[in-house]
Amino acid sequence: MINDKTESASPHVLPTLPYANNALDPVISAKTIGFHYGKHHKGYVDNLNKLVAGTEFAGLKLEKIITETAGKVDKTAIFNNAAQTWNHTFYWSSLKFNGGGEPPAALKQKIVTSFGTLDACRKELATAATTQFGSGWAWLALDGDKLEVVRTGNADSPLTKGMKPLLTIDVWEHAYYLDYQNRRADYVNAVLDKLINWGFAAENLG
Secondary structure, three states, X not given: OOOHHHHOOOOOOOOOOOOOOOXXXXXXXXXXXXXXHHHHHHHHHHHHHHHHOOOOOOOOOHHHHHHHHOOOHHHHHHHHHHHHHHHHHHHHXXXXXXXXXXXXXXXXXXXXXXXXXHHHHHHHHHHHHHHOOOOEEEEEXXXXXXXXXXXXXXXXXXXXXXXXXXXXXXXXXXXXHHHHOOOHHHHHHHHHHHOEOHHHHHHHHO
């Protein structure tokens, strides 16, 4: 007889938030974090574990699941939940209390080379985040030797395009609606001004 406990063991776990639920107040409230992290993110992790159990994707790393299932109609549910699990973990690290300001020197130089100025990069991120139709994400990503601002719909990410994500802004409604209602631009600008974690982007740049 199969050991039910062993069979139901979860290969993917909800990572610990890098800060307390109220750490991003007042830009993002503890209530929003509670629902976003505790309900939405957790839901993607739980669904993914159910979907990959007993399949060839069981035991694979998230990035591998994402790239192996991207664009495959019969694997859409697995892709969506794997990508959203990864995207959300990446998003939490893209934010920090008392963020914004100036990026580390090496990243700033790369930004200036790619966009002309830090302000131009910031404006591109804001535009990508505010003009993404429906649910999705705005990303700063490395494409070859150049930084690019990319927007993706639903669960998609630069990983499926062979690019290296550096940071992201979540523009699904559950990321901001409790605090900002339909004022997505206010949320995006507040994140860029006060929470964006340039240090995390610099670490990803390497």
